[in-house]
Amino acid sequence: MTHSAAHAHHHEVHSKTVFGFWVYIMTDCILFSCLFATYLVLQNGTFGGPSSRDLFDLRFALIETILLLTSSFTSGLAMLSVPERNTKKLVAWFAVTFLLGASFVAMEITEFTHFVQDGHSWEKSAFLSAFFTLVGTHGLHVSTGLLWMIILIVPVMRHGLTPVSLKRLTCLRLFWHFLDVVWIFIFTLVYLMGVL
C-alpha cells in the first residue's frame, strides 16, 4: 500500500467511526425526547406536593446553563488546536472544559440534595419522578462525559496526539456539544416555563 492510499484508508475508517458515533447521538436524542414527552405530560401531576413554581430557582439554573455552554465552547477550542499540533493547548482547553463540566455536575447534585432534604424526592409525585428522571439522565450523561474526558486526555498527556486519540476526541467533542443542545431544552421547557 502506498503512503497516500494508506492515508486515504485511514481517513475513511476515521470518518466511518465518527459517523457511527453520530448515529448513536441521534438515538440518544430519541431517548431524551421520550423523557421530555413524559415530563411535559406529567408536569402538572403534583399530587398535592410542590409544583415547579415552588421549587425552581431560575438564577441557579441560569448559572448552570452558562457553565455548560462555556464548556461546550472550550471543548471546540481544544479541538481547534489539533491542526496546529499543539498538544499543550489541547490539554489545557480540555482541562478548562472538565472544570466547567464538573462545576455543572456539582451544582446539579447540590440542587437534587436540596430537594430531597426538603422532602421533595422522586417518590412524592409524578411531576417529581419525571423531573428527576429527565434532569438526572442528562446529569448522568455529563458525568460519563467527564469520566471519558479523563480516560482520553491522560494518554495524550503521556504519549502525545495519535490518530486514534484524535478520532476519539472528535467523538467526545460531538458528545459534549450534543449535551449542551439537550440542556437548552431542559432550561427552556423545565426551568423557564416551569415558573410561569
Added chain:
Amino acid sequence: MSKAASEHGTLKSYWLGFILSIGLTLAAYWAVVGKLIAGKILIGTLLALALAQTVVQLVLFLHLGQESKPRWNLLVFLFMLSVLLILVFGSLWIMYHLNYNMMPTE
C-alpha cells in the same frame, strides 16, 4: 476550507456560536424575569429562542449540513427529527385529549 478546518470548525465560527448562544440564553431569561410579556406570546417567544439557539449550535458547533455529499449525517439527523416530533407532539396530543375527555362531569 481545508479538510481539517471543515471537520473541527474555525475560531470565528466558535466565537460567533458562543456569543449568539449566550445572547439567546440571556434573552430567554430576561423574557421570563423581566415580566414584559406574558401568556401565549411569552411561551412562543421562549420556544422560538430555544429553537434559534439549537440551530446556532447545530450549525456552528456540530457543523451540521457542512459535510460533503452524500450528507449521511444530515439524513440521519432529519430521520431522528421526524421520530422526535411524532413522539413528543403525539404524546402531548393524545394525553391532552385523554385528560379532557376523562374530566369528571358534574
